[in-house]
Amino acid sequence: MAYTTNGGNGEYSYSNNSSFQRGAADAAKELINEAIAEKLDIQNFSSSNTFRVTDLGCSVGPNTILAMQNIVDAVEVKYQSQGHNTPEFQVFFNDNASNDFNTLLTSLPPDRKYYAAAVPGSFYSRLFPNASLHFAFSSYALHCLSQVPKEVLDKSSPAWNKGRIHYSNASDKVVQSYAAQYAKDMECFLNARAQEVVYGGFMVIIIPGRPNGLPHSQAMVNMVGEILGSCLLDMAKKGIISEEKVDTFNLPGYFASPQEVEAIVERNGCFRLERMEILPQAIPSGNFSRGKVTSSQLRAGMEGMFKEHFGEEIIDELFDALHKKLDESSIFESGNGSSLFVLLNRIATV
Amino acid sequence: MAYTTNGGNGEYSYSNNSSFQRGAADAAKELINEAIAEKLDIQNFSSSNTFRVTDLGCSVGPNTILAMQNIVDAVEVKYQSQGHNTPEFQVFFNDNASNDFNTLLTSLPPDRKYYAAAVPGSFYSRLFPNASLHFAFSSYALHCLSQVPKEVLDKSSPAWNKGRIHYSNASDKVVQSYAAQYAKDMECFLNARAQEVVYGGFMVIIIPGRPNGLPHSQAMVNMVGEILGSCLLDMAKKGIISEEKVDTFNLPGYFASPQEVEAIVERNGCFRLERMEILPQAIPSGNFSRGKVTSSQLRAGMEGMFKEHFGEEIIDELFDALHKKLDESSIFESGNGSSLFVLLNRIATV
Numbered sequence: 001m002a003y004t005t006n007g008g009n010g011e012y013s014y015s016n017n018s019s020f021q022r023g024a025a026d027a028a029k030e031l032i033n034e035a036i037a038e039k040l041d042i043q044n045f046s047s048s049n050t051f052r053v054t055d056l057g058c059s060v061g062p063n064t065i066l067a068m069q070n071i072v073d074a075v076e077v078k079y080q081s082q083g084h085n086t087p088e089f090q091v092f093f094n095d096n097a098s099n100d101f102n103t104l105l106t107s108l109p110p111d112r113k114y115y116a117a118a119v120p121g122s123f124y125s126r127l128f129p130n131a132s133l134h135f136a137f138s139s140y141a142l143h144c145l146s147q148v149p150k151e152v153l154d155k156s157s158p159a160w161n162k163g164r165i166h167y168s169n170a171s172d173k174v175v176q177s178y179a180a181q182y183a184k185d186m187e188c189f190l191n192a193r194a195q196e197v198v199y200g201g202f203m204v205i206i207i208p209g210r211p212n213g214l215p216h217s218q219a220m221v222n223m224v225g226e227i228l229g230s231c232l233l234d235m236a237k238k239g240i241i242s243e244e245k246v247d248t249f250n251l252p253g254y255f256a257s258p259q260e261v262e263a264i265v266e267r268n269g270c271f272r273l274e275r276m277e278i279l280p281q282a283i284p285s286g287n288f289s290r291g292k293v294t295s296s297q298l299r300a301g302m303e304g305m306f307k308e309h310f311g312e313e314i315i316d317e318l319f320d321a322l323h324k325k326l327d328e329s330s331i332f333e334s335g336n337g338s339s340l341f342v343l344l345n346r347i348a349t350v
Numbered sequence: 351m352a353y354t355t356n357g358g359n360g361e362y363s364y365s366n367n368s369s370f371q372r373g374a375a376d377a378a379k380e381l382i383n384e385a386i387a388e389k390l391d392i393q394n395f396s397s398s399n400t401f402r403v404t405d406l407g408c409s410v411g412p413n414t415i416l417a418m419q420n421i422v423d424a425v426e427v428k429y430q431s432q433g434h435n436t437p438e439f440q441v442f443f444n445d446n447a448s449n450d451f452n453t454l455l456t457s458l459p460p461d462r463k464y465y466a467a468a469v470p471g472s473f474y475s476r477l478f479p480n481a482s483l484h485f486a487f488s489s490y491a492l493h494c495l496s497q498v499p500k501e502v503l504d505k506s507s508p509a510w511n512k513g514r515i516h517y518s519n520a521s522d523k524v525v526q527s528y529a530a531q532y533a534k535d536m537e538c539f540l541n542a543r544a545q546e547v548v549y550g551g552f553m554v555i556i557i558p559g560r561p562n563g564l565p566h567s568q569a570m571v572n573m574v575g576e577i578l579g580s581c582l583l584d585m586a587k588k589g590i591i592s593e594e595k596v597d598t599f600n601l602p603g604y605f606a607s608p609q610e611v612e613a614i615v616e617r618n619g620c621f622r623l624e625r626m627e628i629l630p631q632a633i634p635s636g637n638f639s640r641g642k643v644t645s646s647q648l649r650a651g652m653e654g655m656f657k658e659h660f661g662e663e664i665i666d667e668l669f670d671a672l673h674k675k676l677d678e679s680s681i682f683e684s685g686n687g688s689s690l691f692v693l694l695n696r697i698a699t700v
């Protein structure tokens with residue numbers, strides 16, 4: 001099963017339901033500009049007249065278009081401020097092959113300052129030639145695991161996650177399985193990128209996460225998952241879906257803390273952690289139903305996965321139920337909606 | 351108006367109606383292998399560990415996938431035979447942004463030996479960074495003009511092409527307008543590629559064309575266009591479409607002779623013409639209606655353009671009429687179905 005957000009431009013398309021992700025990206029923008037201005041050492045790249053950027057897990061836009069534009073602009077300023085000729089830019093938009101690249105590619109701005117390309121495939125494996133990238137970026141994508149950890153679906157395992165669809169409020173064994181899968185996936189990710197990013201090249205990762213020490217169950221993203229699980233159990237009780245169906249479904253996502261990320265980066269050894277920040281919380285606020293917005297965003301991001309497992313028929317009811325339960329809950333007040341900003345620098349290893 | 355072939359995998363999809371183009375590509379395969387084995391000087395590329403290939407006007411496959419695989423294999427053999435390490439390959443699939451890249455990207459073979467990317471945009475303008483390509487390929491795409499020459503649609507011009515949709519059997523003025531548009535487009539194409547292809551890099555172009563001296567009206571492609579035009583006029587007579595509609599429509603395609611191509615390449619001056627061949631004629635033969643096959647292939651390639659101008663309603667009737675008229679005609683016996691194979695080498699200019 002590969003993650004795919006909803007394509008096109010319809011009511012539940014990712015294009016029209018990604019403002020939450022954009023909120024965090026806006027907060028990250030300043031940090032990225034600072035990093036490029038102060039820390040990017042363009043002397044490292046003097047042998048190349050092309051500056052290559054990628055967005056890993058780009059979806060269909062519009063967020064990726066803004067993010068890439070920002071990086072290109074900031075790098076251009078940097079070259080100019082140091083008296084160098086502006087390089088040519090090539091931007092690679094990556095996502096799983098099932099992503100709706102048609103929507104993305106037809107909405108790129110005609111006056112863009114870069115050569116664009118779409119790269120299909122999982123970012124947990126190699127996607128680019130050796131030493132061909134100068135700046136890798138990934139926003140709200142690296143919490144997606146390559147798969148649900150096998151044990152949590154295995155009835156005979158002590159980590160079987162019966163009656164739940166995620167790890168928060170589950171047994172320690174379940175939490176450990178998820179954390180181990182995350183560490184393994186991140187190791188694959190960092191190893192692939194280590195080969196693709198040139199020495200001195202940057203990598204910026206933005207992920208929904210949680211502050212050190214915060215219990216999983218208090219991260220807002222986990223609270224939403226918990227409520228989603230309870231909606232499915234309600235539907236099982238009503239006989240709309242079977243309990244078996246719920247037991248065989250788990251969400252393939254994990255939300256890490258800064259400490260966990262730091263440990264993974266250090267163990268890998270190919271990148272130096274230049275900066276890590278908790279981004280200001282981007283909890284939706286305004287004159288609208290936050291439950292509705294959150295439910296629609298989840299739907300835009302994950303509907304495909306639910307359709308595949310539970311069937312198309314239940315989708316409307318499921319996300320309606322989620323919307324209502326979210327509005328009745330207090331998670332927007334009590335949950336922690338942190339995102340992590342991580343800046344890595346590819347270093348020469350010995 | 352941008353050319354777009356039919357996406358997806360349906361009855362009139364390009365995927366299922368591109369065997370004619372594949373016939374010529376097969377014939378070209380041997381010539382490409384020979385060129386790589388005998389003429390490609392890989393010493394030119396020793397500073398790069400990545401070999402970059404592009405297919406310009408790739409459509410949705412499967413032809414492009416076979417063609418790219420073949421080039422990668424042949425280059426790999428060449429490196430090995432000269433005792434070099436195999437480079438990494440990166441293949442860029444280019445077409446207009448409206449191309450159905452989703453179909454192409456999900457049908458790439460999982461065990462491919464190259465990193466894949468899709469590049470949206472017209473090949474008459476820049477698509478890649480400076481000196482970033484080692485092998486550019488284009489098959490059955492460069493006969494598509496960037497636009498119908500303006501004069502042939504202009505009532506007040508001596509080149510107005512009343513009552514016809516193409517230049518064969520039209521006045522000299524019309525033919526000259528088309529030839530001039532072709533030369534202009536090719537100049538843009540060569541100038542863009544001259545910047546993108548490294549010195550010593552290759553470009554292979556396969557186009558439907560005509561032998562030197564053959565009148566336009568005897569090229570099979572032009573005969574088909576002529577019959578298509580007569581189908582439209584029939585429909586105008588029946589009142590299904592207006593005559594005005596036919597007068598304001600012309601096919602944006604041109605079929606060149608070797609002499610014309612040679613002159614354009616020489617005038618441009620950035621490439622050396624290494625080889626030019628007339629490919630064996632790929633006229634459909636077998637136990638089926640050649641009219642039907644040809645009509646379906648045309649439909650797969652150009653339906654979009656007709657829908658836009660004449661409306662969706664007339665499409666079935668138009669291509670049915672074409673199918674019948676083609677079967678009644680003798681064009682498969684009397685027409686000339688030549689394709690040109692052109693091998694260019696990017697040379698240093700002074």
Ligand SMILES: Nc1ncnc2c1ncn2[C@@H]1O[C@H](CSCC[C@H](N)C(=O)O)[C@@H](O)[C@H]1O
Nearest residue numbers: 003004057059063095096122123139141144
């Ligand atoms: N292993 C993987 N490889 C590539 N993309 C992946 C992936 N796992 C998840 N994704 C993609 O990650 C995206 C997460 S949605 C976030 C999209 C965008 N970066 C934004 O900030 O708005 C989805 O499009 C999903 O398909």
Ligand SMILES: Nc1ncnc2c1ncn2[C@@H]1O[C@H](CSCC[C@H](N)C(=O)O)[C@@H](O)[C@H]1O
Nearest residue numbers: 353354407409413445446472473489491494
């Ligand atoms: N200016 C342009 N830039 C890029 N692609 C173009 C183009 N004009 C036409 N094309 C594309 O050229 C393709 C011609 S069909 C040939 C497809 C493929 N090369 C094969 O041999 O089977 C179409 O997909 C069309 O969209």
